[in-house]
Amino acid sequence: MLYATGFFFNIGNEKLTKVMKYPPGDLAIWIFIMAELLVFGLFFASYAVTRIDNIELFEFYQQSLDRRAALWNTLALISSSYFVVQAVLAINRARQQQAFIFMLLALLMGLVFMAIKTQEFAHHIDQGITLSTNTFYMFYLSMAFFHYLHVALGLIVLAVLANNIRKGCYSQHDYNGLESGASYWHMVDLVWIILFPLVYVM
Amino acid sequence: MSTKNQTTLTTLSYAVLIGLTVATYQIGETQAHSLDISLLVFAIAIFKGGMISEQFMQLRFVKGIWRWPILIWLILLSIVIYTAFTP
Numbered sequence: 001m002l003y004a005t006g007f008f009f010n011i012g013n014e015k016l017t018k019v020m021k022y023p024p025g026d027l028a029i030w031i032f033i034m035a036e037l038l039v040f041g042l043f044f045a046s047y048a049v050t051r052i053d054n055i056e057l058f059e060f061y062q063q064s065l066d067r068r069a070a071l072w073n074t075l076a077l078i079s080s081s082y083f084v085v086q087a088v089l090a091i092n093r094a095r096q097q098q099a100f101i102f103m104l105l106a107l108l109m110g111l112v113f114m115a116i117k118t119q120e121f122a123h124h125i126d127q128g129i130t131l132s133t134n135t136f137y138m139f140y141l142s143m144a145f146f147h148y149l150h151v152a153l154g155l156i157v158l159a160v161l162a163n164n165i166r167k168g169c170y171s172q173h174d175y176n177g178l179e180s181g182a183s184y185w186h187m188v189d190l191v192w193i194i195l196f197p198l199v200y201v202m
Numbered sequence: 203m204s205t206k207n208q209t210t211l212t213t214l215s216y217a218v219l220i221g222l223t224v225a226t227y228q229i230g231e232t233q234a235h236s237l238d239i240s241l242l243v244f245a246i247a248i249f250k251g252g253m254i255s256e257q258f259m260q261l262r263f264v265k266g267i268w269r270w271p272i273l274i275w276l277i278l279l280s281i282v283i284y285t286a287f288t289p
Contacts, residue, residue, distance in 0.1 A: 019265045030268065037275050044279060048286035059235065071227040075220060082216040085258050089209055183259055190254045190272070194279065196223075197247045201230035202240040202287070 024088075025180030033187045036150070040191045043146070044198060047139045054135055061136040062200065069120050070200045073113050074192060077151075080109035081189040084158070084182045087165070094172040096165060103162040106185070110155045117148050140199055147191055154188045157181045215257040222246050237287065244283055251276045 023030050051058045083106035090099035124141070131138050161181045164170060170178050226246055229239060255272040256262045262269075 020263050021266055021268075023264050023268045024260050030271075034271055037272070041275060041279055045282045045286075048283050052286055067227065067230055071223065074223045074227075078216065078219045078223060081254065081258050082212065082219075085212050086209070089212065186254055186258045189258070190251055193250045193254060194247055197226055197230075197243045198283070201226055201243050 023183065025176060025183045029180040029183055033183060036187060037191070040143075040147075040194075043139075043143050044194060047143065047198065050135060050139065057134060058136050061134065061140075065140070065200055066120055066123070067200050069116050070196050073116050074196045076109045076112040076116070077189045077192050080106045080113070081186050083109065084185050087161075088175065088178060088182050091165070091170050091175045091178060092172060096168060096170075099170075100162060100165045103158060103165055107155065107158045107162060110151060110158060110185075113151055114148075114155065117144070117151070121145070121148075143195060143199065147188070147195060150188050150191070154185050157184060212257060215253050219250055219253060222250055237289075240287055241284065244280070244287075248276050248280050 083102045087099045087102035087106065090096075090102055121144075124137075129137055129141075131141050158181065161178055164177065226243055229243055232239075252273060255276070259272070261272065
């Protein structure tokens with residue numbers, strides 16, 4: 001099933017369809033991405049394993065979370081990731097202006113995520129909920145805030161990329177830096193895609 | 203395949219991701235908690251993760267060892283979650 005997600009759509013433009021030995025962007029960013037995924041993976045595994053002995057507690061407090069806000073957050077991050085892909089494709093076609101607009105849209109969607117999540121955290125603080133409230137909130141707040149910090153870093157990266165596009169730093173044949181930043185942002189999206197159902201729905 | 207088709211495919215993937223996200227939310231809203239539903243929801247998430255890896259991260263164009271780490275991460279995560287959620 002997973003292979004099919006790529007295999008089925010295994011077509012693209014001439015440059016991008018060229019089989020590559022290394023993933024897009026700098027190799028260093030991919031090592032960083034793997035390290036980040038390992039950490040988030042441990043978080044998710046710990047959450048799931050701890051839930052085994054606390055099913056009622058987890059299910060009860062899961063209902064107190066704002067699932068609608070999480071939906072909008074997921075839609076915002078997926079949209080942001082999509083706009084980043086479009087920005088990379090635009091640079092690949094030497095359309096600098098279009099790439100700049102797509103990157104601004106990606107930035108805007110990321111800011112929407114931050115605004116909703118900040119409001120959610122503020123609501124929890126108002127309710128007196130902290131890491132020590134119970135085991136569920138300990139995991140939820142840790143994972144959500146750790147991810148939130150990654151989004152904050154990602155927004156800085158997107159802002160730098162947008163500025164670089166505006167200044168014409170990337171060309172049709174040289175946009176390695178853009179691909180590195182894009183890959184990091186997709187990782188942030190990927191982690192949220194797992195976090196959303198695991199913590200808010202399951 | 204042309205650049206235009208690449209853009210179309212990305213947009214198609216985006217639409218599928220949005221659709222699956224809304225479906226996940228609707229499943230959560232039914233309040234019908236069961237093991238099967240939980241596993242269905244997580245299977246959807248893993249599929250979405252695969253699409254991010256293959257379509258957005260462009261890993262489908264990579265040949266060799268770098269093609270697999272994220273898909274392996276998703277598979278390992280699935281095994282852990284499945285084991286933890288099944289009695």
